[in-house]
Amino acid sequence: MLKRTIVFCFLVFLISCGSRDKETKIPDTIIQPDQMVLVLVDFHLAEAAIVDVQNKKEDVNQYTNYFYNSILQKHNISRKKFSESISFYNKNLKEFQKIYKDVVVELSKTQSRIISKKLK
Secondary structure, X not given: OHHHHHHHHHHHHHXXXXXXXXXXXXXXXXXXXXXXXXXXXXXXXXXXXXXXXXXXXXXXXXXXXXXHHHHHHHOOOOHHHHHHHHHHHHHOHXXXXXXXXXXXXXXXXXXXXXXXXXXX
16 A cells, blocks of 8 residues: 555656646747847857858957847847847746757758858
């Protein structure tokens, strides 16, 4: 009887710990996931360009500021809104993981386009 009770309690515990994907309500003041994907893709592409500049032994700071400001301007986002959005997603990692899955897909598509252009 004690074994059954222990097994029952253990099963109830496992079920209660099961993953329940609750929808996270993303406030209007935060960059929405679809737009965040596009912004992060641009930031990662800018990072790649900055590394290229760095490899050429050029001053990276002016390029970094230019690229980052251009990206925020392109997406009509303030630095404050971007910082608040990053903070929000850092606290809601499941949402951030979903976003980054899409970022990886978009970056892979970009990489494929670049490779196919080089092969032509």
